[in-house]
Amino acid sequence: MPSAAYKVRVTKDELVFSSGHFITFDGDHCERIHGHNYRVAVEVDGPLDANDYVVDFIALRDMTRNLVNELDHRMLLPGESPRIRVAVEGPNTVARYEDRFWSFPSDECVVLPLANTTAELLAHYLGVRLLADMKTRGWADPQAIRVEVEECFGQSAEVQLIP
Numbered sequence: 001m002p003s004a005a006y007k008v009r010v011t012k013d014e015l016v017f018s019s020g021h022f023i024t025f026d027g028d029h030c031e032r033i034h035g036h037n038y039r040v041a042v043e044v045d046g047p048l049d050a051n052d053y054v055v056d057f058i059a060l061r062d063m064t065r066n067l068v069n070e071l072d073h074r075m076l077l078p079g080e081s082p083r084i085r086v087a088v089e090g091p092n093t094v095a096r097y098e099d100r101f102w103s104f105p106s107d108e109c110v111v112l113p114l115a116n117t118t119a120e121l122l123a124h125y126l127g128v129r130l131l132a133d134m135k136t137r138g139w140a141d142p143q144a145i146r147v148e149v150e151e152c153f154g155q156s157a158e159v160q161l162i163p
């Protein structure tokens with residue numbers, strides 16, 4: 001018998017989030033605020049279980065959708081940026097970069113544990129959250145998980161995490 005390696009992949013129209021962000025790059029550049037209709041795909045590698053599944057597709061889709069829903073219609077802010085300072089001020093969350101600042105109602109923002117809200121780091125964040133959710137459900141660690149975040153058509157980033 002040839003050896004076999006299995007993976008499952010979920011990517012659906014519902015795994016989309018429409019969010020605002022801005023990133024810093026090249027040290028002293030900071031984008032203008034803008035948004036994307038981000039699309040997420042998740043792949044999980046692993047052996048087959050007693051049901052001949054790698055993992056339950058429906059559960060994986062629902063876990064991913066719950067995370068996507070937390071980000072949808074929110075301003076995504078980097079909580080660990082060395083250049084953008086984010087602080088709660090009264091009912092708002094304020095981001096400051098040099099002499100610019102942006103103020104948002106706090107319930108319309110998500111402050112992420114990231115240095116920058118690039119597609120790469122958003123994918124990493126989602127992968128870490130998914131691995132934690134799998135553990136909470138009592139699932140065995142997968143051999144690997146890959147998360148792809150597409151910012152716009154033909155432009156995406158992917159991370160592979162190996163628990």
Ligand SMILES: [Zn+2]
Pocket residue numbers: 021022034035036151
């Ligand atoms: Zn962007």
